[in-house]
Amino acid sequence: MMRRRSFVAGALLATATATTSTPAAASASGAAGAAAPPGPSVTPLGTTRLDPQALYFVSYDGLVNNNSFQKSGLLTHRGHQYAVWYTASRAAVVARRALGDADWATVTLDHRLKSDDSHNVISMGVSTLDGRLHLNMDSHSNGYFYVKSVAGLMDDPSAAAWTPDVFGPVLTSLDGTELTSQFTYPQFLTTPEGRLQLSYRAGVSGNGRNALAEYDGTRWTALGEWTASTGTYTSAHGSSTARNMYLHGVDYGGDGRLHAFFTWREQSAAVMCASGGLSNHDTGYVYSTDRGRTWRNDAGTLVATTGGPGLVAVDSPGLVVDPLDPDHSLMNQESQAVDSTGLPHAVISYVPGRFGQCTTDYAADRTAHGRAFHLRKDASGGWTKTEIPVPPHSTQRTRLVLDAHDNAYAVLPRGHIAGASRASGYTDWALLHDAADLNAFGEVVVDEARVGADNTLSFLYQETSTGTAPSALHVADFALPG
Numbered sequence: 001m002m003r004r005r006s007f008v009a010g011a012l013l014a015t016a017t018a019t020t021s022t023p024a025a026a027s028a029s030g031a032a033g034a035a036a037p038p039g040p041s042v043t044p045l046g047t048t049r050l051d052p053q054a055l056y057f058v059s060y061d062g063l064v065n066n067n068s069f070q071k072s073g074l075l076t077h078r079g080h081q082y083a084v085w086y087t088a089s090r091a092a093v094v095a096r097r098a099l100g101d102a103d104w105a106t107v108t109l110d111h112r113l114k115s116d117d118s119h120n121v122i123s124m125g126v127s128t129l130d131g132r133l134h135l136n137m138d139s140h141s142n143g144y145f146y147v148k149s150v151a152g153l154m155d156d157p158s159a160a161a162w163t164p165d166v167f168g169p170v171l172t173s174l175d176g177t178e179l180t181s182q183f184t185y186p187q188f189l190t191t192p193e194g195r196l197q198l199s200y201r202a203g204v205s206g207n208g209r210n211a212l213a214e215y216d217g218t219r220w221t222a223l224g225e226w227t228a229s230t231g232t233y234t235s236a237h238g239s240s241t242a243r244n245m246y247l248h249g250v251d252y253g254g255d256g257r258l259h260a261f262f263t264w265r266e267q268s269a270a271v272m273c274a275s276g277g278l279s280n281h282d283t284g285y286v287y288s289t290d291r292g293r294t295w296r297n298d299a300g301t302l303v304a305t306t307g308g309p310g311l312v313a314v315d316s317p318g319l320v321v322d323p324l325d326p327d328h329s330l331m332n333q334e335s336q337a338v339d340s341t342g343l344p345h346a347v348i349s350y351v352p353g354r355f356g357q358c359t360t361d362y363a364a365d366r367t368a369h370g371r372a373f374h375l376r377k378d379a380s381g382g383w384t385k386t387e388i389p390v391p392p393h394s395t396q397r398t399r400l401v402l403d404a405h406d407n408a409y410a411v412l413p414r415g416h417i418a419g420a421s422r423a424s425g426y427t428d429w430a431l432l433h434d435a436a437d438l439n440a441f442g443e444v445v446v447d448e449a450r451v452g453a454d455n456t457l458s459f460l461y462q463e464t465s466t467g468t469a470p471s472a473l474h475v476a477d478f479a480l481p482g
Contacts, residue, residue, distance in 0.1 A: 002370025038481035040407035041421030041447070042432050045477040048102050050095060051141035054473035055086040061363065061442065065473055066462050068397045068443035069333040070121045071187035071249065073327045074460045074475065076450035077126050080157040081475075083460060086137065089471035092122060092137055095100045096162060098453060105162045111145055111170045114138055124186020128290045129217030131155035134196060135386045136186035136365045141204045142184045146171045168185045174213060174220035182208070185333070186248070191291050192256045201249045203229060206267030206279075208244035212292050212306060224323075226295055231314045235281070236457055239268030243314060246280070248346050250292075251270060253338035258288040260295075260377075261336045261346040262331055264314055266326065272369035273358035283348050283375060283442040284319040286312060320382050322375055324350060329362040329370065337398040337408075337448075338390040339422075345376040347400040347410055349392065363395050372398045372410060375439035390418045399446045405453055413441045415461050415476065438476065439463045455480045 041068050054065055062418040065085040075082045082096045083104065090112040095104040113120060119140035124195070126133055131152040138145050147170045159377045160166065173179070180202040185378045201208045202225060212223040227245045234240075235262040248261035255462035266279040286303060291321035293302040297318035303311040310318070324330050330350040337345050351359050392398060394413035400410040406422040415435035420426040440461040447458040456479040 017403070019113075028187055036423065037405040039421040039423065040403065040409060040432060041477040042409070042417050042419070044433070045404070045479055047157065047438075047470055047474045048097070048104065049474050050083055050460070051085060051093070051473040052089060052102055053088045053118065054462060055088055055090060056462065056471045057116045059116055059435050060454045061424060062118040063441060064113065064118045064120055064444055066398050066441070066445050066460055067082060067118055067121050068335070069185060070123050070190075070445050071189070072124050073122060073446065075124045075126070075444040075459065076446040076447050076453045076458070077154050078157055080452065081447065081458065082124060082133065083471055083475065084124055086122070086195045092133065094124075094133075096157065098158065100449075107164050107167065109135075109147060109167060109170060109331075111137065111147075119184060123186040123188055125198070126190065127215050127217060128154075128190060128194040134188060136188070136198065138471065139183045139186070141182045141184050143181060144186065146174055153197050163232055169316045177213065177222055178218040179211070179213060179222055181223045182210075187247075189250055189252065192274070193254060195291075197292065199247065203242065203244060205243060205442075206265055207242040209311070210245055210247060216281050217327060220271045223248075224293070224439035225290065226304050226306040226311055228311035228313040233264070233271065233281075233314050235271040237273055238268065240266035240268035240271050240279070242267040245312065248348075249336040251336060251338050253342040254340065254343075255342045256289070258287070258292055259336065259338055259344045260287070261285050261332055261344065263332050265332060265347075271326045274360040278329040278358045278362040279326050280332050281326040282320045282324055282332075283322040283346065285321045286319065287344075296396045300368075301472055322348065322385060327358045328353070329359040329366050330396055331366070333399050337400045339402050339406045341379070341406075343379070345374065345400060345402065345408065346404050347388075347397060347398045348373050348375055352387075358359060366395045367393060370394070372409060372412065374400070374410070374420065374429070376426065384426075386420070386426055386429065388418055390416065390429070390431050396442045399459070400445060401446060401448075401457055402452055403451060405479070405481060409457065411446055411457070411459060413442055413443055414438065415444050415459065417478070433478070435476075438474075441465070451480065
């Protein structure tokens with residue numbers, strides 16, 4: 001049985017303890033020597049419309065076209081940007097444009113969304129070894145659909161046709177490689193060598209395991225599961241013997257280290273103070289230095305071997321980097337990023353203890369009192385957490401972005417953008433852009449690759465509608481400091 005540390009949520013709001021300077025002070029001190037790096041800023045570059053009538057239905061408080069845990073629903077590669085969504089007729093569409101163009105070219109795939117479930121997103125990935133675009137779509141604890149392009153399509157996009165002929169048939173396996181009949185949350189990532197990996201959950205909410213598959217430019221291989229759903233977790237209220245790990249992401253740093261923040265969701269409501277809460281607890285962190293074959297905790301201790309008998313479990317040592325009991329409606333699958341020095345950052349959100357020690361209605365309580373926090377590992381090896389003083393006023397998730405100078409941006413629900421400077425030690429969070437004019441619903445899908453490609457923050461959003469009336473789907477672009 002896992003021993004629990006006592007914890008009061010409100011006491012965890014930490015600030016940086018190292019000596020820091022404001023952007024203005026940093027600029028002044030840099031005037032005598034090298035120019036100080038710029039602080040965070042966003043300059044609107046305009047929006048483009050993907051679809052005037054995209055599919056719209058609210059499920060699990062979200063939309064199927066803009067769930068922020070998609071990786072990636074919007075993607076930049078070799079000077080072109082790609083987007084995926086479902087049309088009002090439920091057809092799966094993939095589009096592309098040259099960066100800077102206003103017009104998107106679309107291809108309709110031979111697949112229609114099978115159910116009104118916002119989990120059933122479309123995710124994209126690029127295998128740079130053979131220049132293919134890969135898509136995984138339409139799954140929530142059941143079978144998935146997979147399609148890939150012809151080889152070389154992504155290598156020279158301006159010379160390649162954009163027609164249905166460049167995509168192969170829609171399959172229910174990875175080219176014959178079977179994974180699981182209970183598949184959810186596809187996330188593609190590319191290894192430093194150019195292999196394409198697919199992260200996914202096998203099983204169901206409250207009783208699932210994370211797993212990896214890998215494409216070497218020729219074929220897919222199932223690497224296996226690396227987390228466990230077993231073990232006993234005990235809170236102040238009761239115990240649970242099944243759960244799943246929800247990932248905030250899986251991301252390679254510049255040094256090739258693979259990072260993963262996560263939270264646990266318990267199957268049993270007995271661990272909560274009230275049944276209307278959310279059984280998520282604790283923020284954990286693990287990393288891999290061998291492309292996801294083994295996993296280590298923050299101290300470097302081996303805690304799992306992918307596909308092996310030893311898996312990351314709730315009672316594995318040294319996992320928790322920010323403890324929180326299940327009574328504060330901690331959100332799962334929020335966001336993470338890796339800075340230029342290889343240090344991991346995350347955004348997490350929950351109802352702080354100053355608003356009470358028991359959420360009884362997670363949707364209402366999060367909307368009224370939920371706050372987002374920036375959690376990061378600092379150069380000394382410790383962990384620092386800072387509250388972002390822009391309340392989300394939403395149940396939904398926030399996306400984290402780091403620019404070329406490691407300034408941090410939180411893209412909040414409905415497209416509001418807050419920022420903090422690296423120079424301040426990320427203590428100067430402030431609202432940079434109020435996106436009320438977008439009329440956006442809920443979460444946004446950020447193009448992670450474009451930030452590095454041309455210093456542009458680009459995100460996909462869908463306009464608010466009512467019932468199941470279709471609404472417009474857009475991409476908004478903002479220039480970041482170069």
